Amino acid sequence: MKISPSILDADFSQLGEELDSISGADRIHLDVMDGQYVPNLTLGAGILKKVKFPREIEAHLMVLNPENFIESFIALGCKTITFHIEATGIPRAISLLKKLKSRGVLAGITIDGFTDPDWISDEILSLADQILVMSVKSGFGGQKFMDAALLKVEDLRARGFTGEIEMDGGINLENASEVSKSGVDIAVVGSFLFKKDPKERGEIIRAFHVV
Ligand code: DX5
């Protein structure tokens, strides 16, 4: 399974070394929170553009109005941009997915920890390049994995979604194989990785690659 470390729990006082320690990852997950969609506030593109990322980056927009953020994250160089269906509803999600694709980025839609996958309509299923299934309630790192997320992935696969499925929240090496077996292609891992000694992280990333 591929791995996309979330830098939310990285040690920002030495971000360069932290990023070096995860250079074996498949891409880097940027958690963007606006303090409205979730009760937390994190990083905007203005700060992030000062950072040299060793791998491809993806933006997870936990914001009420993702339309306001996509240009700055496209300019930042994000290959994938994903936003929450709960923030936009279906019609806005459809037009935003089309807009992202027209701008040449991979268009992702996210369903939160307690959201029913039925919110992903057939049209969204056919448009999305990626579906991000949250295995926690968005907003914070270090939460407990929600097993119900695995059933959502199986449901999306059963509905014929063949694009990339990413899972995010509470993932570690204990639950990684069931996450992979459910049909997930790429795991977002934050606190499990960044709580470990930087010297151990390369080994941990390789362990995720073989599940
Ligand atoms: C939560 C974020 C996740 C989180 C993952 O809202 O979207 O990316 O930071 O961190 P862990 O792996 O600690 O749950």
Ligand code: ZN
């Ligand atoms: Zn995330």
